[in-house]
Amino acid sequence: MEAQPTVSSFVEPSAGSAARRRGVVARLIETQRKRIAGLRDVPARTALRAANTAPLRRILGAKYQAAIERHRANLPTLTGIDAQIVSALLRDGVFITSLEALSLPGSAGIVDLADAMADDFAAEARRRVRAGIDFNVVPPGPLVATPEVFRWGLHDRLLDIAEAYLELPVAYDGVSINYTVADGREVSTRKWHRDWEDRKMLKIAVYLNDVDDQGGPLQVVGRHHIAQDDANGYRYELASDEELGAVLGEGFRKDIVSCEGPKGTVVFTDTARYFHRGKPAVTRDRKALFYSYFARTPRHPFFCERSGLSRSDIATLSQGMMPRQRAVTAWRTTLPWLLQLIPPAQL
Known part of the structure; x- marks a missing residue:
């Protein structure tokens, strides 16, 4: 006997089931991407x-x-807040201030520009998280089209701060807008x-919205x-609170500096020497x-170039610079040429 069609045969798939299928496909694609990245x-x-x-x-x-x-005699001499920043980095690994206190030209403008780019990316960031992509940055296109954001990080005062802290000539690895x-x-x-x-x-974080404990x-x-x-x-690893406590001792929690503040807050920190994280966001x-x-x-140039900007993007953004x-x-x-041959990791 020929099978009779059921009622469900004539019902369009619900929006929810279609979204779930898209999510499954996106997660499979992301899993494959991670495997390929692992090989690279x-x-x-x-x-x-x-x-x-x-x-x-x-x-x-x-x-x-x-x-x-060799470079010691060439280190810049700092004064005021710039000297305070380096002293705090050497002592604690972190210093919190504001764009207003830094008083660098063009600061208000770059926050407004970057904030608009982040808002434009918000829906895509949430879609990517649903697809299993946990770390999300605004793609390079808007940054290349708006060179002021990239070039803010090249202020001589910021380069002097970085050089005084690192004690060596500085490299600038660019900027990312993290969402x-x-x-x-x-x-x-x-x-x-x-x-x-x-x-x-040295990393310099600039908040584009108010950031509290949650x-x-x-x-x-x-x-x-x-x-x-x-x-x-x-050695490098990711650790939960419990895992880090097992390594450092439970007393490490009293030494956590939680960098909270309003839009325009600026955080200077050494992310190579000090354990750090973005505390999981809950409310916004x-x-x-x-x-x-x-x-x-x-030391590890093959783990640099992490901003998402390509070398050609950076060459474009660097045109006409001092x-x-x-x-x-x-x-x-x-x-050295041998290090130039090693492609940068995706991590």
Whole structure:
């Protein structure tokens, strides 16, 4: 007997079931993307293992210390709030201020521009989170079309602060607009971690909306602990509160600096030496600019170039700049040729 069609045969799929199917497909695509990215990361991870063997650690450490000594006489002299920032970084790894206190030209304008870009990206960020993409930044197109945001990070005063803290000529790794969806999940950079790029580095976060305790503040464990250096090697991991407590001791919580503040708050921090995270946002999405700096020859250049801007994007944004600004953005061209051959990891 021929099967009779059921009522469901004539009913259009609901919007909810269609959305679920799209979500499943998006998650499968993201899983495949991560697998491919993992394969692309093999050269960088192999280089990291090689650079952390005892013989290479000794060589790299000696070269690093020699470079610091050679550059010492050329370090900029800082005054006022700029000197306070470097002192706090050396002592605590973090300093919180505001665009108003910094008084850098064009600051109000870049916040308004970046805030508009983040708002335009909001719906896409939420879609990407549903698809399993946990770390989201505004794509490079709007940033390339609005060079003021990128170029704010090249103010001479900011470069002087970075150089005085790093004790070496500076590289500028660009800017990203991070969008954190308020889903309360402790995933990706919302777990405790240290950044991979260099021995020391400087990140400058600029909040594009008010950020309170429930809004995903940047948090830094503001004390020295578990040395990562050329003597001991470099290891990287993500950790929950409980996992970090097992390593540092439960007392680490009293040393957490929670960087809360209104729109325009600015956070200077060393994300390579200090454990940090974006606390999971609960009540509202968090929007923030992140500017990145490290030594002109970073220890792990194959883990740099993390802003999402391509090399051609940065070349476009660097056109017409002063010599110092061009030099800090073109840092990769001064690397030893062997390091230039290793493609940057996706992580």
